[in-house]
Amino acid sequence: MTAQPSPWPPTSSADFPRIGSLPAYVFAAINAEKLERIAAGHDVIDLGMGNPDLGTPGHIVDELVEHARKPKHHRYSASRGIYGLRDGMAEHYARRYGVTVDPETEVVVTIGAKEGIAHLMLALLGDGDTVIVPSPAYPIHRYSVLFAGGRVHGLPLVAGADGFVDGDALLAGVEEACRTVTPAPRLLVLSFPNNPTTLQAPPGFFENAVEVCRRNRLLLVHDFAYADFGFGAEAPSLLAVPGAKEIGVEFFSMSKSYCMAGWRVGFCVGNPAMVGALTRIKSYLDYGIFEPIQIAAAHALRAGQECVAETREVYRRRADALVGGLNAAGWPVPTPAATMFVWSPIPDAFREMGSIEFARLLLREAGVVVSPGLGFGPEGEGHVRFALIEPESRLAQAAERIGAVLGRAAPG
Ligand SMILES: Cc1ncc(COP(=O)(O)O)c(C=O)c1O
Structure with missing residues (x-):
C-alpha cells in the first residue's frame, strides 16, 4: 500500500x-x-x-506519605523499577504460586499493565507480524498490536461450563490460525480471569496453551490483571506451568488487587529475553515511577494480604x-x-x-x-x-x- x-x-x-x-x-x-x-x-x-x-488501603498510603517527604526520593527513579519492588514481585510469585523468578532479569516494573503491554508489543513485533487475540478483549490487547505495526487475528472467546472459558475450542482455534494464516502468527495474547467476559481459565488450560505455543513457535503474553478476583477457585498463573518461562511472560497489576489504579504500577514477569526487550525499550522512553510509589507498592506486596x-x-x-x-x-x-x-x-x-x-x-x-x-x-x-x-x-x-x-x- x-x-x-x-x-x-x-x-x-x-x-x-x-x-x-x-x-x-x-x-x-x-x-x-x-x-x-x-x-x-x-x-x-x-x-x-x-x-x-x-x-487504597491505609497502610500503603502511609508508606507513600512517609517516603514522599524525603528529598532523596524526588529524583528520577529507575525505569525498570527499584530492586526492592522487583524483588517484592519475585517474593509474591514464590509465596503465592511456588514460582521462582529472578528479580534482576525476569521482572520489570511497568507504569501499569496497560503501558507495559503496549510497549512490549512495540519491542517484540516487526511490521506486519500477526498476533492472535481472543475477542472480546481488553482494548489495549488489540491496539498495542496495531500501534506496533502488527496485525490482529481475532478468535472468538466461547464460554464453557461453570464460568470457565471453552479452553479446547480456543486452543483449537489457535492451532488452526497457525496452520492457515500467513505469515504464521508470532504471538498469542491471553487474559484470565477475563475482562470483559468474566471467564476463568479451566484447570489444565495453561499447560495446554504452553504446549500449543511450543508446537507452533508462538510467544505467549498473559495479562493477569484480575489474578486475585476468582470468586470460587483461585485463578491459575501461567508461570506456574513448567517451561512457561521459556516462551512467555505474565503481566500483574497493582490497580485492582490493591485498589491502586491511579498509582500506575504493574509488572511484566517471565521470559528473560522478552522482559529484557521491554526493559530496554522502556529505558529509552521513561525514567520510572515516582520512587515513594514504588516503595509503597513493595510494602503492599510484602505486608498482610487481608x-x-x-x-x-x-x-x-x-x-x-x-x-x-x-x-x-x-x-x-x-x-x-x-x-x-x-x-x-x-x-x-x-x-x-x-x-x-x-x-x-x-x-x-x-x-x-x-x-x-x-x-x-x-x-x-x-x-x-x-x-x-x-x-x-x-x-x-x-x-x-x-x-x-x-x-x-x-x-x-
Ligand atoms: C485485562 C486488563 N488488563 C490491564 C488493565 C490495566 O491495568 P493497569 O491499571 O495496571 O494498567 C485492565 C484495566 O481495566 C484490564 O482490565
Missing part, C-alpha cells in the same frame, strides 16, 4: 497516519453523552469504566446485588465467576438495536452508564458490561431503574 501524504497543516488528529488508521473509539460517544447529562444536573450511576472506587481478600469479597457481594436486582427486574444476567464486572447478553427484545444504542438507551432513560460490548471487539456485540464500582445500594438502585426502562421501552 502506498502511504498517502499527510495533509498540511493538519486539522485533525486523524490527519496523522498512525492515528487515522485506528478503529473508532466506541466508548467516546457514551462518555460524551454521560458528561452532558451530568452537567445538566442528572443523577448518573456510572458503571462504565473498571475504575476501582474503594480507595485487604486483597476483603476487596474480592466486596466485588463478589456487589455482583450478587446487581445480578439479583436485574434478575428480579426480568433481565436474566449471569452471575460472574471472577473479576469486578458483570457481562451480559442484551435482553432479547432489545438485541436488534445493538450494544451502543442499548447503552445509550440505559443512559438516557435509566441514568446508568454501561460499556457497550462492541467496544471490546466485534465478538462483544450483543452484550454490555457493568463495572462493579459503586456500593451495593447504588447497584440495587441501578437495577431498579433499568428494570423500569426495560418494562416500558421494549420495542414492538
Whole structure:
C-alpha cells in the first residue's frame, strides 16, 4: 500500500497516519453523552469504566506519605523499577504460586499493565507480524498490536461450563490460525480471569496453551490483571506451568488487587529475553515511577494480604446485588465467576438495536452508564458490561431503574 501524504497543516488528529488508521473509539460517544447529562444536573450511576472506587488501603498510603517527604526520593527513579519492588514481585510469585523468578532479569516494573503491554508489543513485533487475540478483549490487547505495526487475528472467546472459558475450542482455534494464516502468527495474547467476559481459565488450560505455543513457535503474553478476583477457585498463573518461562511472560497489576489504579504500577514477569526487550525499550522512553510509589507498592506486596481478600469479597457481594436486582427486574444476567464486572447478553427484545444504542438507551432513560460490548471487539456485540464500582445500594438502585426502562421501552 502506498502511504498517502499527510495533509498540511493538519486539522485533525486523524490527519496523522498512525492515528487515522485506528478503529473508532466506541466508548467516546457514551462518555460524551454521560458528561452532558451530568452537567445538566442528572443523577448518573456510572458503571462504565473498571475504575476501582474503594480507595487504597491505609497502610500503603502511609508508606507513600512517609517516603514522599524525603528529598532523596524526588529524583528520577529507575525505569525498570527499584530492586526492592522487583524483588517484592519475585517474593509474591514464590509465596503465592511456588514460582521462582529472578528479580534482576525476569521482572520489570511497568507504569501499569496497560503501558507495559503496549510497549512490549512495540519491542517484540516487526511490521506486519500477526498476533492472535481472543475477542472480546481488553482494548489495549488489540491496539498495542496495531500501534506496533502488527496485525490482529481475532478468535472468538466461547464460554464453557461453570464460568470457565471453552479452553479446547480456543486452543483449537489457535492451532488452526497457525496452520492457515500467513505469515504464521508470532504471538498469542491471553487474559484470565477475563475482562470483559468474566471467564476463568479451566484447570489444565495453561499447560495446554504452553504446549500449543511450543508446537507452533508462538510467544505467549498473559495479562493477569484480575489474578486475585476468582470468586470460587483461585485463578491459575501461567508461570506456574513448567517451561512457561521459556516462551512467555505474565503481566500483574497493582490497580485492582490493591485498589491502586491511579498509582500506575504493574509488572511484566517471565521470559528473560522478552522482559529484557521491554526493559530496554522502556529505558529509552521513561525514567520510572515516582520512587515513594514504588516503595509503597513493595510494602503492599510484602505486608498482610487481608485487604486483597476483603476487596474480592466486596466485588463478589456487589455482583450478587446487581445480578439479583436485574434478575428480579426480568433481565436474566449471569452471575460472574471472577473479576469486578458483570457481562451480559442484551435482553432479547432489545438485541436488534445493538450494544451502543442499548447503552445509550440505559443512559438516557435509566441514568446508568454501561460499556457497550462492541467496544471490546466485534465478538462483544450483543452484550454490555457493568463495572462493579459503586456500593451495593447504588447497584440495587441501578437495577431498579433499568428494570423500569426495560418494562416500558421494549420495542414492538
Ligand atoms: C485485562 C486488563 N488488563 C490491564 C488493565 C490495566 O491495568 P493497569 O491499571 O495496571 O494498567 C485492565 C484495566 O481495566 C484490564 O482490565
